[in-house]
Amino acid sequence: MIRPVLLTVLLLSPQAFAAAPVELERREATPQEVASFKEFYVSAPGQPVFSATRAPGARAWEVGAVVSGAPYRGLGALCRATKREFAYDARAPKESRWSERRTVRLAWLDRRAGCPAPARPAELAQRIPDAELIPLMNNYITLLQRARLLFSGNTSCAPLRSDRFALRSFDVSAPPFGKEELHGLVFENERGARATVWVKKRGAELLPWDVACSQ
Incomplete structure (x- = not known):
C-alpha cells in the first residue's frame, strides 16, 4: 500500500532531522539604553518598542528599537504603513550608538475605518503600486x-x-x-x-x- 511508503519518505526527509530553533534569551531595555534612544530620536513621532536578545552562550546583547508609523488608506481596502528599525551598539561613542537599520513598508487589506493592522502584515521588499x-x-x-x-x-x-x-x-x-x-x-x-x-x-x-x- 502507498501510505506506508509515504510515511517512510516523510520520516527520512531532511526536515525530520532539522535542529530545533534556538531559544534566545530576552530582557527589557535598560533605562540607559532607552534614554540614549530618546536623545537620538528626539523630534520624530511614534512610540518606540525595544527589544534585547542574546543567543545561548553569547556575551553581548543585541538591542534594537522599532518605531511604527500610523496606518493609512490606499486604494479600496488596501492599508499601508511603515516602520523604522534601529540598532544599538554599546561599544560606539555615546553620540552614535544608535543607527537606523532599515525602513519596512507594510500592507494588508481591511475596509474598516482606521485600517487596524493584523498581527503580522505583509512586508513589501519593493515598492508596488x-x-x-x-x-x-x-x-x-x-x-x-x-x-x-x-x-x-x-x-x-x-x-x-x-x-x-x-x-x-x-x-x-x-x-x-x-x-x-x-x-x-x-x-x-x-x-x-x-x-x-x-x-x-x-x-x-x-x-x-x-x-x-x-x-
Missing part, C-alpha cells in the same frame, strides 16, 4: 495552491511541496527573468523555510511562473 498589489493580496492563497506543481520540479522546493505556509512579503523580480518584471509572493512555513512564488501577469490573469525556496 496599489493597482498591482491588490490582486496579489486577494489571490495569494490560490496562487500558492496552483504553484504546488512547480515545487515538485525544483530541487530546493520539492521537500516543501505539501507544507503549510503563511504569506510574509511581496517582491519584484530582477534578472534572470529578463525585461519583464514578475511579482514574488514570499511564504514561510512553521520551521522558518521560505518559498517564493514568482507570478506573471497575462492580461487580467495571474499565473504562477516559477518558484524558489530556502531553508
